[in-house]
Amino acid sequence: xxxxxxxHGQTDWNVAGRIQxxxxxxxxxxxxxxxxxxxxxxxxxxxxxxxxxxxxxxxxTGLAIGKSQNVPVEQMKGLEEVGYGVWExxxxxxxxxxxxxxxxxxxxxxxxxxxxxxxxxMQVYGRCGRALEAILAQxxxxxxxxxxxxxVVFLLEYLLRDNPREDEDIIVGNASISTIDWDPSxxxxxxxxxxxxSHLEQNVDFDHK
Numbered sequence: 124x125x126x127x128x129x130x131h132g133q134t135d136w137n138v139a140g141r142i143q144x145x146x147x148x149x150x151x152x153x154x155x156x157x158x159x160x161x162x163x164x165x166x167x168x169x170x171x172x173x174x175x176x177x178x179x180x181x182x183x184t185g186l187a188i189g190k191s192q193n194v195p196v197e198q199m200k201g202l203e204e205v206g207y208g209v210w211e212x213x214x215x216x217x218x219x220x221x222x223x224x225x226x227x228x229x230x231x232x233x234x235x236x237x238x239x240x241x242x243x244x245m246q247v248y249g250r251c252g253r254a255l256e257a258i259l260a261q262x263x264x265x266x267x268x269x270x271x272x273x274x275v276v277f278l279l280e281y282l283l284r285d286n287p288r289e290d291e292d293i294i295v296g297n298a299s300i301s302t303i304d305w306d307p308s309x310x311x312x313x314x315x316x317x318x319x320x321s322h323l324e325q326n327v328d329f330d331h332k
Contacts, residue, residue, distance in 0.1 A: 124262065124264060124265055124304075124305045124306075124307060125168070125265040125266075125302060125303065125304055125305065126262075126265070126266060126267075126268060126282070126302070126303040126305055126312075127165070127168055127170065127265070127266070127267040127268065127300050127301070127302055127303075128268050128270065128275050128278050128279060128295075128300070128301045128302075128303065129161065129184065129185075129188075129267055129268065129269045129270070129275075129298070129299065129300050129301075130269075130270065130271060130272055130275050130295045130296065130297055130298065130299050131150070131154070131158075131176075131178075131180040131181040131183075131184040131269060131270070131271060131297065131298070132150045132153070132154030132155065132156075132157035132158045132161070132180065132183075132184050132297050132298045133150065133151055133153045133154035133157055133297045133298070134148045134149065134150055134151055134154055134180055135148065135151045136148045136212075137154075137297060138151070139214070140214045140215070141211075141212055141213060141214055142207045142210050142211050142212065142213055142214075142215075142218070143180075143204060143211065143271075144204050144205055144206050144207035144208075144210070144211040144241065145178070145203055145204060145205075145206045145207075145211065146211045146212060147178050147179050147180075148178075148179075148180060149179050149180055149183065150179075150180050150183050150184065154180065154183075154184075154297065154298075155183070157184075157297060157298035157323060158183060158184045158186075158187040158298065159187055160298065160322050160323050161184065161187065161188065161298045161300070161322055161323075162187040162188045162190070162191035162192075163191070163322060164300065164319075164321070164322025164323075165188050165191065165192065165267065165300070165322075166191060166192070168265070168267075168300070168302075169192060169265065170188070170192060170194060170264070170265045170266050170267045171194060171262070171263055171264035171265060171266060172194055172195050172196075172197065172262070172263075172264075172266050172267075173185045173186075173188050173189045173192075173194060173195070173196040173197070173266070173267045173268075173269065174196075174197050174198075174199045174202065174258050174266060174267070174268045174269070175196060175197070175198055175199065175202065175268075175269040175270070176198070176199070176202040176203045176204070176269065176270050176271060176274070177198045177199075177200055177202070177203060178203055178204065178271070180271075181202070181269045181270055181271060182196070182198055182269075184269050184298070185267070185269035188267055188269070199254050199257065199258065199268075200254070201250040201251060201253055201254030201257075202251070202254050202268065202269075202270045202271075202274060202278075203270075203271070203274065204270075204271035204272070204273060204274050205241070205242055205244075205247050205271075205273045205274065206237075206238075206240075206241045206242040206247075207238045207241045207242075208237070208238045208239045208240030208241030208242075209222075209238070209239045209240050209241075210222065210238045210239070210241065222238075222239065225238065225239055244277075247273075247274070247277050248277050248280070248281065251274060251277040251278050251281055252281045255268075255278060255281055255282065259305075259307075272294075272295055272297075275295050275301065276293045276294075276295065279293060279301065279303075279314065282303055282312040283303075283312060283314060285311075285312075286312075286313075293317065293318075294318070295317070295318045296318060296320050298320065298322075298323060299318045299319060299320045300316070300318075300319045300320075300322075301314070301316060301317045301318060301319070302314070302315045302316040302319070303315070
């Protein structure tokens with residue numbers, strides 16, 4: 124069985140470099156085109172069901188896949204982006220200017236320290252794990268999970284916790300697909316493809332609009 128971990132399409136805040144977190148920012152026009160390309164790219168990766176974050180940018184991206192493959196799309200609580208609290212809507216430069224001490228603490232210990240009114244990495248890892256276990260418990264075939272940039276990384280880390288990656292930090296782009304092979308009988312997860320965006324190549328300007 125396969126799990127396809129997917130990041131939502133582009134938003135205006137992605138373009139502006141603003142922290143989105145739990146703020147419900149919709150796809151922009153480029154993001155909607157990316158979702159269409161993503162759905163086309165997923166046609167060779169048929170799934171039985173699509174699970175998405177409850178935030179609209181992920182749900183709309185997932186709906187494109189569900190419509191293309193005529194499969195159900197379910198919003199799953201716990202797949203939302205990291206909550207960045209009062210930093211949401213700001214750029215990193217603005218955060219550095221307004222919250223320098225809090226930012227330094229967070230940089231030095233993000234596992235335990237949360238942004239003001241936000242979530243720590245430990246909290247996010249916990250809820251991502253619970254959401255994944257709920258998905259795995261009901262999976263009856265290959266599934267797609269549509270979430271967010273930071274959250275996809277936590278989902279990967281949770282699934283690969285018995286065989287963690289030791290190379291560079293994982294970064295996934297908008298509308299990317301990362302593929303996990305899952306052997307339910309052995310409880311084994313193997314990453315076979317990371318951050319595939321080849322389905323967007325016909326629109327090479329996606330990253331810049």
